[in-house]
Amino acid sequence: MQGNNNVPRADHRQTATDYxxxxxxxxxxxxxxWGFKVLFRFFSxxxxxxxMLSFRRDRA
Structure with missing residues (x-):
């Protein structure tokens, strides 16, 4: 019977780069x-x- 296949092998551990x-x-x-980019672009x-609207009111 084979061992558990879910156990990571010693030759490859998950590194930060893999993550x-x-x-x-x-x-x-x-x-x-993408959603954050769109949201912040909308707010800007x-x-x-x-x-610009408040600047025009001050001038008038």
Whole structure:
């Protein structure tokens, strides 16, 4: 009977680099990163437009 196949072999242990590569390929993490980029871009555009609006009111 064979041993447990889930036990990692001594010649390859999971390193931080392996973990980061697996993280880069995770679709859930990619979607979250994309969502944060879109959210912050929206907030920056909204802040810019609101700043321009208040500047025009002060001038008038």
């Amino acid at each position: 980061l590569q697996a993280e880069d390929n995770n679709p859930r993490i990619r979607m979250a990163e 555009i909204a802040a810019t437009l609101l700043g």
